[in-house]
Structure formats: structure tokens, C-alpha cells
Amino acid sequence: MTVVTTLMWLTVALYAVAAGLYVAFLAKGNEQGSRWSAWVLAAAVGSHLGFVATSWAIGGHPPTSDIHQALSLMSLILVAVFLVLARTRERLRVLGAFITPVTLLLFLGAAMRRGAGEQVPEGVRSALLPVHVGVNVLGLAAFAVAFAAGAAYVIQERQLRRKQLGGLFQRLPALDVLDQLGLRSVLIGFPLLTIGVVTGTMWIVQGSLGLSATQGFGLLAWLLFAGVLLLRVAAGWRGRKAAIGTMLGFLCTMLVLVGYVVRDSFGAGA
Amino acid sequence: MSEVFVLGVSHHTSPVALREKLAVDGKALGETAVQVAKAASLQEVLIVSTCNRVEVYGGKGDEAAVAAWLRERVGGDPIDDYVYVHRDADAVRHAFRVASSLDSMVVGEPQILGQVKEAYAEAKRAGSIGSLLDRCFTTAFSVAKKVRNETRIAEGSVSVSSIAGDLAKKIFDDLHGRRVLLIGAGEMGEAAAKHLQKSGATIHVVNRSFNKAQALAEEIGGNARRIETLSSELTAADVAICSTSAKRFVITTELMRGVVKARRRRPLFMIDIAVPRDVDPRVGDLDNLFLYDVDDLEQVAQENLGERRRAASAAEEIVAAEVLAFEKWRQAGALKPTIVGLRRRVRTVLAGELERTLPRLPDLSDKERRSLEKMLDAMTNKLVHRTISEMKANAGTPEGQALVETTRRLFDIPEERAEREPTGPAVLEPANARTKAS
Numbered sequence: 001m002t003v004v005t006t007l008m009w010l011t012v013a014l015y016a017v018a019a020g021l022y023v024a025f026l027a028k029g030n031e032q033g034s035r036w037s038a039w040v041l042a043a044a045v046g047s048h049l050g051f052v053a054t055s056w057a058i059g060g061h062p063p064t065s066d067i068h069q070a071l072s073l074m075s076l077i078l079v080a081v082f083l084v085l086a087r088t089r090e091r092l093r094v095l096g097a098f099i100t101p102v103t104l105l106l107f108l109g110a111a112m113r114r115g116a117g118e119q120v121p122e123g124v125r126s127a128l129l130p131v132h133v134g135v136n137v138l139g140l141a142a143f144a145v146a147f148a149a150g151a152a153y154v155i156q157e158r159q160l161r162r163k164q165l166g167g168l169f170q171r172l173p174a175l176d177v178l179d180q181l182g183l184r185s186v187l188i189g190f191p192l193l194t195i196g197v198v199t200g201t202m203w204i205v206q207g208s209l210g211l212s213a214t215q216g217f218g219l220l221a222w223l224l225f226a227g228v229l230l231l232r233v234a235a236g237w238r239g240r241k242a243a244i245g246t247m248l249g250f251l252c253t254m255l256v257l258v259g260y261v262v263r264d265s266f267g268a269g270a
Numbered sequence: 271m272s273e274v275f276v277l278g279v280s281h282h283t284s285p286v287a288l289r290e291k292l293a294v295d296g297k298a299l300g301e302t303a304v305q306v307a308k309a310a311s312l313q314e315v316l317i318v319s320t321c322n323r324v325e326v327y328g329g330k331g332d333e334a335a336v337a338a339w340l341r342e343r344v345g346g347d348p349i350d351d352y353v354y355v356h357r358d359a360d361a362v363r364h365a366f367r368v369a370s371s372l373d374s375m376v377v378g379e380p381q382i383l384g385q386v387k388e389a390y391a392e393a394k395r396a397g398s399i400g401s402l403l404d405r406c407f408t409t410a411f412s413v414a415k416k417v418r419n420e421t422r423i424a425e426g427s428v429s430v431s432s433i434a435g436d437l438a439k440k441i442f443d444d445l446h447g448r449r450v451l452l453i454g455a456g457e458m459g460e461a462a463a464k465h466l467q468k469s470g471a472t473i474h475v476v477n478r479s480f481n482k483a484q485a486l487a488e489e490i491g492g493n494a495r496r497i498e499t500l501s502s503e504l505t506a507a508d509v510a511i512c513s514t515s516a517k518r519f520v521i522t523t524e525l526m527r528g529v530v531k532a533r534r535r536r537p538l539f540m541i542d543i544a545v546p547r548d549v550d551p552r553v554g555d556l557d558n559l560f561l562y563d564v565d566d567l568e569q570v571a572q573e574n575l576g577e578r579r580r581a582a583s584a585a586e587e588i589v590a591a592e593v594l595a596f597e598k599w600r601q602a603g604a605l606k607p608t609i610v611g612l613r614r615r616v617r618t619v620l621a622g623e624l625e626r627t628l629p630r631l632p633d634l635s636d637k638e639r640r641s642l643e644k645m646l647d648a649m650t651n652k653l654v655h656r657t658i659s660e661m662k663a664n665a666g667t668p669e670g671q672a673l674v675e676t677t678r679r680l681f682d683i684p685e686e687r688a689e690r691e692p693t694g695p696a697v698l699e700p701a702n703a704r705t706k707a708s
Binding site: 160161175237241 | 437439440441442443534535536537554557558560562566569570573
């Protein structure tokens, strides 16, 4: 195994262990494990950084040059944001149970690589590509946080309504905290994703890229987020429906990414 | 006769009418303890008196006189059926359990520790306790702290008003600046509102009678509102507590449908503490509205109480270990008179023989005499060593007790209580005499 693949599998393993610890804490209140979870996750970030650096050095492509590397970068940013969030606001630590599995999936997507930088069509390769990938990556990381907050909100609201006030209810943060976190994350993510969609649309308009199902889902996700945000800000939307809308938006963006990864990995064409 | 005992009545064994009669005012705890010590010829006395228990802890003396004192307090009525007695290790365990809130009506409630501490401070101030009860209660306080820190016995709210507060925090997180609407003037509703107020919420009061609303608002530091504004008040509120004495629903589904619409999805937490209920239960199905009635809150209280009871078994283990350690200390102390007496007896016999022999040895120098004296000490130590170590090793067991008695008989050691503690009730001794003796 090369250094790159060793680091890759080490990162996968560390993310998997961290995800297990966070989920165990949320579900069972396992305090013992939760003390380690942040350290395991920090170790995963270290290993992940090493992976990004070595593959850039060896492959010669910056981490924004293809979809696998972009995915890897996105999961790295997501975890870094979460670690800072959990450190400043102790109560949000439990959201690791939603964020770490998403991270693991993103990174696994990144790991399914077949060569680098070759699948991007000729007309799209430009100075604009790193910008397009960069803003999308940051925007999606913000939406991933919004997704985690939304998922926790839906669970928490359901428990409160059914009067199931057990350990899970006690460990999750207050409804208002989750609602606010969801709103702020979408507020940050939306402008970034908008730039991503605009740059992407430009290529389609220029004719250097055809409109396919993946791009369609990208637009759908953007529209969903736009809708949620509009309703939240203009119509004072909040609560469960806002949370579900956010979650659907994130799932759509995930479908776009799956589309890219499948196309790139198995050469199905754009 | 016991080294330490406790005689008392509690919510487990007696009706409140009896406890009322026996109760001792907090300020009089010390003086009363001194009186009991005198009346019952006890060396040490400490009295704990709360609304759930009245207990007299005694050290070194007869408990029968304390029982008589209690009887006298209720006017001579027979109370033996209600009074419990624990002696020695059981008395120590009882003190630890009481201080740790394991014997409380609401297991884990925090007040009892403060009340026992107050009783201890009063007894100490009045000089009614000596080293035994002093050590017993200072240990009880550290046991209580340990139990609180190491078990979940004090976790989870167990009162309806604090559970309402917990739930509000699980919805709104920070209650500062949140608005609580109190509908009706029921006592429980008031308690819940006060609880939320302590966390920073502001209170608005609505009542069918505006005067009553004003009076209540004034009392708890809130704002009174007219009943006509109910709908707009509900729209503005974050938490609504209903505790009217109305016979039918005050809050109907129609009213709340309009309110929920006007609230534009801001969550509303409704607590219906009234019996019969004030809020139509169908209101709970509306979006972004969480309705809890008194049964829901009671159920949470019962669940939390159950959790505490489960935690209590871990607490009992801590108590058991601490009782064992305390008993070891107490028994080591109890051996002291026998050990001192044994040494003295052996040393006296040997010294007597030496006295008799010395006149026949006129040529001894001072230095040689001193050597012989030293030899006496060494012989004493060698002779008693095995006996003492056996007594210590078996302390607290029946064999150990038999060994102590046998040793006392074989070496003719008289009862010498003064060796360990001052004679007579501690309270009658001048303070300096006590420190010298101990």
C-alpha cells in the first residue's frame, strides 16, 4: 500500500470509530466513549489532512480539481466546522451523531477514486473551476450542519409531542437552539451554493456541458433551499416543516454528488 | 447500654400529628439536647427535628430515659409503636442514610442535609456532643456529599413545577425575556410560574376577576391583564400555564386554532395544571404547540423518582462501606481502656517485684537501676503484645468481645471509663477538663 492509500484507510477507520462513539452517546448516553469521541475525530482530521496533502503532492492536482477530491475537502471542512462548534457550544456535541456519519459517507465517496482530474470536460477546465468547486463545497458543508440540526429537531419535536422524555430527549439540545442553528447554517450556505449554481449554469448556457439529471437535482436542491429560506425569513417559517424542508434540500444535493461519483467512478458519462 | 443509639419518629413510622408534638424549634435544638443529656444521664446528645422526623441521637448511655423523655413530651401517651430505635452500627448507618437523603420522603431531596448540619451546629454550640457523635456526623456529611456526587440520586426533577420548568428549557433553551402567561390563580400554577420566573421569564396574569389578577401579579411581580385580552396574550406568550377552577374548558380548540395561526409557527408550551382540565386535549394536536396536563407531569415525576430509587441502591453501598470504616474507628477507640488497663496491670506487677528485690541489691549504680527500669518496659511490651494485637484483629466480632472480657477478668482490669472519655454527661464537664481527658 502506498502512503496515500494507507492514510485514506486510516482516515476511513477513524471516521467510522468516531461516528460509532457519537451515535452511541446519543442513543445510549455512553459518557465513557463520548470523552474519546472528540479526540478520535481530531485524529481523523489529522489523518485526513495528511491524505489531502500527500495526494496533492503526489498527484499534482489541487484538492478542487475533481469530484472525489472535492468530496474529501468538503467532509474535512464539515468536521472542522463541527469540532469548533462543539468546542464552543457543549450542548451541540451530540450533533456529532448526525454529522460524523455524513462525513464518513462523503469521504467514502471520495475514496472511490479512479484517476484524477481526467473526467472534467475540456470546456469546463478553467480558472473558474476551483471557485465553482470551492463555493459548492463550503455551501454543502453548511447545509450538512443544517441537515444535522434539522434531523435532531424532527426527533426532538416528535419526542416532546409524544411525551417520551427519556435519555435521548435529555441529551439533544433545546428545540429553539436547533431551529436557530438550522436557520443560520442555511443563511451561510445559501449564498455560497448560489454562486455554485450560477457558475455551473454558465457552463450549461455556454454549451460546454449538457443539462443532465445530476445538474437537475442540483437546481432542485438550490430551489428547495431558496424556498425554505424565503419562507423562514419572509413568512417567519420555523419548526418542524422548516427542518424537514432543509433535510430534503440536503438529500437532493447528496443525490447530485452520488450522480457525479457514479459517473466518474464507472465512466457512465455526463 | 449502647455506645451510640438513635431514637425517633419519622414519616415512615408516625402520623404528622405526633411529629408536630415532638418537634423541637431550630433555635432550641442545642438547649433541648443539653436538657435531654442531663435528664437521661447521657454523655452525648444530638437532636434532629424536621417536618418529617424528630430524632434523638445519644452517645454512651441508656436509651430508656430518652424514650421516657419523648413520652413526656406528648403528655404521657403511649408512643412506643411509632418510635424506632437503632443501636451502634445501625444507629451510625441511620445517621448516614438520613444525611444522604436516603431516608427522605422524596429520595435525594437536598434540604435534609442542611437541616442535619444545622442540628449538628446547634449541638456543637451548646456543647451537647463529644468526640463520638461529632465524628459520626462530620462523617455523615462527607458520606452525603459522596452519595450526591457519585450516584444519580439527586438527578431529575420530581416536582410538577420544576418539571414544567425543565420542559420549557428543552423548548426555549434560555428563558430570559420569554413571556409566561398564567391563567387562573391555582396554587400549583403559581408555583410553576414562579419557577419559570426564577429562570428569567416575565409573567403575565389573566383571571376572570381582574382584581384577583392584579393581586396575584403584585404578589409574584408580574403584569395583570384583562380576560378579554386572552387571545392576544396567548399569541404573545411562549409558555401558558392554566390553573383555573372552571368546570369546563377555558381554552377551546377554536380559540387556539386562531392563536396558532396568529403566532406564525412560534412554538407554544401549554401546561394544564387544573383539575378538571382547562384546555381541550385536542389542542395538543395543533402544530408547534406542546400541551402537557397534570398527569403527564406527574408521570415524569414518578419516572424520575423511580430513577432515584434505583440510584439509591448504589448509594446504600457507599453508606455500608462508610459505616464499616466508622465502626472500625469506633471499636479501636473502644479497646483503648482495656489496652491501657492491661499495660498498667502488667507494669504494676513487674514494678512491685522489682521494688521488693532492689533492697537486696544495694550495690547497684544509678545507671544499672535505670537499665532495670528499661527492662521492665520491654518486658511489659513483650508480655502484652500478643494479647493487644489479637484484640485489635478481632475488634467488633463476638470473639473479639469475648477476648476483651477474658483479658479484663484474667488481668483484673476494673471498668475505667475515665481513661477514654470524661465521666458523667459531657455537658456537665468544664471545657478544659474535657480536652485534658481526651
